[in-house]
Amino acid sequence: MSEGTIPASLPLRNDLIGEEPYGAPQLDVPVCLNVNENPYPPSHAVVRSIEKRVREAAAGLNRYPDREHMELRQAFVDYLAKESQADLTTDEVWGANGSNEIMLQLFQAFGGPGRNAIGCDPTYSMYPEYARDTFTTWNTAPRRADFTLDVDATIAAIDANEPSMVVLTSPNNPTGTPLPMPDLERILDHCQNARVAGAADGVHPIVVVDEAYIEFRDPGTPSATTLVGTYANLAVSRTMSKAFAFAGARVGYIAASKGIIDCLRIVRMPYHLSAVTQAAALAGFDHTDEQLSQVGHLRETREATAAWLREQTYAGKPLEVAPSQSNFLMFGGHFDDRGAIFDEMLERGVLIRVVGPEGWLRVCMGTDEEMKVFRKTLVESMRAVE
Numbered sequence: 255m256s257e258g259t260i261p262a263s264l265p266l267r268n269d270l271i272g273e274e275p276y277g278a279p280q281l282d283v284p285v286c287l288n289v290n291e292n293p294y295p296p297s298h299a300v301v302r303s304i305e306k307r308v309r310e311a312a313a314g315l316n317r318y319p320d321r322e323h324m325e326l327r328q329a330f331v332d333y334l335a336k337e338s339q340a341d342l343t344t345d346e347v348w349g350a351n352g353s354n355e356i357m358l359q360l361f362q363a364f365g366g367p368g369r370n371a372i373g374c375d376p377t378y379s380m381y382p383e384y385a386r387d388t389f390t391t392w393n394t395a396p397r398r399a400d401f402t403l404d405v406d407a408t409i410a411a412i413d414a415n416e417p418s419m420v421v422l423t424s425p426n427n428p429t430g431t432p433l434p435m436p437d438l439e440r441i442l443d444h445c446q447n448a449r450v451a452g453a454a455d456g457v458h459p460i461v462v463v464d465e466a467y468i469e470f471r472d473p474g475t476p477s478a479t480t481l482v483g484t485y486a487n488l489a490v491s492r493t494m495s496k497a498f499a500f501a502g503a504r505v506g507y508i509a510a511s512k513g514i515i516d517c518l519r520i521v522r523m524p525y526h527l528s529a530v531t532q533a534a535a536l537a538g539f540d541h542t543d544e545q546l547s548q549v550g551h552l553r554e555t556r557e558a559t560a561a562w563l564r565e566q567t568y569a570g571k572p573l574e575v576a577p578s579q580s581n582f583l584m585f586g587g588h589f590d591d592r593g594a595i596f597d598e599m600l601e602r603g604v605l606i607r608v609v610g611p612e613g614w615l616r617v618c619m620g621t622d623e624e625m626k627v628f629r630k631t632l633v634e635s636m637r638a639v640e
């Protein structure tokens with residue numbers, strides 16, 4: 255669907271005319287390493303638990319689901335206690351259909367006409383879309399050349415723009431860069447007193463930390479969810495899609511103060527989380543260890559792939575690799591025609607992603623077999639383009 259296919263007679267919002275639906279290509283190719291999924295499917299035991307829970311839910315589908323999804327919120331609390339040592343209550347967590355919907359709800363509640371939000375570029379390309387869809391202006395502060403967050407530049411952008419939302423991503427997509435806790439705390443502290451344009455005195459920005467990939471961080475590194483009790487203006491978005499290997503179930507969630515959760519409850523659709531989704535998510539949490547069992551291996555795959563990439567050359571120069579705490583790597587740095595390399599790889603059956611600054615490509619970690627094919631294909635593709 256594009257500008258050309260939408261009849262001019264339809265009263266599409268003026269600001270949406272010419273816009274394209276967002277999304278990575280969904281192509282039927284042998285090796286898909288383009289959307290940062292977990293390559294390992296749920297085990298038979300997990301599938302059986304999903305069947306059982308969903309069968310039970312099916313018998314009651316004449317009724318609307320629990321709007322407050324309390325059983326699932328307890329499962330989020332238990333999971334965050336175990337995975338991130340976060341001490342939260344069910345009032346401080348909230349679920350939705352993917353962290354995409356969590357983010358949209360945040361923008362619906364805290365953005366809006368006359369408001370602006372700030373992110374740190376390069377970052378996740380959906381943020382400007384949530385902003386557009388909620389009539390929020392999207393501003394950016396630049397990251398440093400090594401893609402780490404520039405706290406001073408971010409604070410200067412907060413002071414200059416007076417946003418209602420500061421969106422930080424840790425680890426960042428597409429770069430994989432983590433946000434160190436002291437940097438986050440400096441921004442949180444600054445926002446406690448910062449102004450929001452057009453709002454009354456005493457209104458301060460919220461800080462959203464998107465932790466979609468946090469389970470892939472080095473073990474022992476803290477998650478922002480541990481700061482929720484300390485900062486009423488902090489919202490940490492998480493997802494079951496990535497490390498938890500549950501992308502198809504569409505379950506995201508947030509940890510934040512009760513006040514922030516209550517704001518989201520105003521904008522959510524009634525019964526936004528279906529009984530089937532809630533049942534599948536609960537079944538997933540019945541098997542947390544199993545669902546996360548490949549995370550350590552994917553971390554090793556990332557480190558091995560990064561080391562291998564750094565040994566490869568393009569146009570006579572070694573490839574650069576952005577240090578990543580995620581399940582993907584941004585690499586290259588000096589590809590003069592990254593689209594051509596992408597095309598060569600696709601022709602050979604390997605789908606990666608053209609994303610991030612010019613000169614770079616992104617690949618997410620697949621199975622051992624898939625990564626072997628990736629290596630071989632990348633070398634062939636670079637030689638074909640050079």
Ligand code: PMP
Pocket residue numbers: 289290351352353354355378423426427464466492493494495501504505506
């Ligand atoms: N945040 C980031 C940084 C992402 O990369 C993604 C998915 N690519 C999401 C959020 C959304 O994930 P989901 O809706 O599947 O939870």
